[in-house]
Amino acid sequence: MKKSLVTHIAVMVVAVVLGSYLASYLTAQQSEISVNRDKLSKAPLGGFNKFASDVQWMLFINYAGGIDCVEKPEAEEIYNRLNTILSNDPDMEIAYNIGGMMISNSDPVKSAEIFMRGANNANLKSSWQLPFSAGFVLDRYVTDQDDPQRLKKAEEMFRLAASRAGDNAPYITSALLKTRAKRIAQKGKWSNIPVVNDEHALLCAMFDEWRKGGGSEDGNPQASDSMNIPDLKARLLKAAQDAKASDPTNKNILETINKVMKVVSEDQHLCGNCLTPYAAGDKFCSQCGTSVVVYAVCPKCAAVMKGKFCSHCGNK
């Protein structure tokens, strides 16, 4: 009997040590597999958290179907229900999207918080809609009184959305540039130049992106906070034209345009009045009729030079 007792105790001790070691290893593995495990509700649901969130989600749909419009009290109720659902399943993307959108008008601060929570969820990092919606709500609905940092946050969210969407969503880059422009306009100054109007601010925002991208034609996706903005150079030119058209004599705008064009369109010939590119041999701008500085013509016969020698008179 004594031998049996010792054997039993020995087996139990070995099993406890081995089991404990293996359990801690598996717990670490589980934390890697399920990165949001720590965020799960601590309610004793017997491991049925996902099922609980499914049931709560269907009850939420049922509730949402029964309300005519979302005012403050409904928004509060929706927010609470969403919190319960997401505490049991933080990876339910549809709950962030639908719930956040439902309260975006009546409680934009909470809506943005829901979207941002989803956008920062490691398991939903393939979703560009969540950061885009977060940026959109922060930019359009949240006020400066609610959150003085809203534009900064919106810009970060749009940048995140753009990095996830790739080349497929040009409107994300447009939204980002507009938000960046609003931030510049809010500051009132850009590179020590007072910002005059929205068009001016947009030009500054685009030039910032150009610089972040290392001055390449389409941005520089390799740079950590740069985006792939298609036709950035053409957009910059258009923004410069719009800025000039908005206030043609403003010296701050002209100073900015000079600064931008010096870097961006160094190799291009632009009309001094409307910034439209003109071709070799042109004497007047085809857009506004202003006389331009003629280039690439033969000094002897004034024909357009196509190569090293003039194709008309042979002059070098």
Place this chain on the structure above:
Amino acid sequence: MKTINEIMAIASGAWQLLRMRVVYVLILCVLVLIGSAYRYDVLSLGQHKALMVDVSLMLNTLAAILVAISVTFEISRELREGVASTLLSKPLGRTHYLIGKLVGISIAGIVITGLITLGFCIIFNSAFDDAGIGQTMLLGHLLVMASIIPMSALAVMFSVLVPESIAAIVTVIAIWFAHSTPALDKIKILYGGILPDLNLFNLKAEAAYNVAGSISWVYLALALAWGIIYSVFATSLASLVFGYRDLK
């Protein structure tokens, strides 16, 4: 060899469960419930695919718990009626008896949860032509099947440690507790060593979303190994107490 034969003879008693027609009727009901999740496409706003996987995992887990607690009734009944008195005449026989019950109920549980898993695979494949059974979904179900071993060990242990009238309730509470206390997993030796950590078998959300590459076969094997090690501990403890118990 004689020992194995003795254990398997006791185990075969636990397989009686598989001969009961009501078990298969219940499995059929479970499969009908799993299939009904397909009709929840509108109510869940298109989340019915994940819902079906989740419902199947939930029902499979419940089936595993029910099978595990059935052994508490069986052991209590056999001890009360003196059916096992000849087997239990020697201390060694008592250990074999408990191991036999554990092996028997574990095999019965694996067969039942396996049938539910198989049924789920067929239903899911027929319901969603575009999406086959993912590896993560399958591993989620296999983890539930593996969890039957430590759950059965808990049931065997409590059927010996506590009075007959509350053995099943205590087992259910212990299984529930073992799934619900992830905060305790920071306590070394105690949690996962002495207290069971059945949450190790719970990756239902990952399986429901079929997150590719999240659950590996190695994880399944290690979780199974933990289940067996914990069962050794629980059965040894039960056997130790059982050895000192007076039986009629």
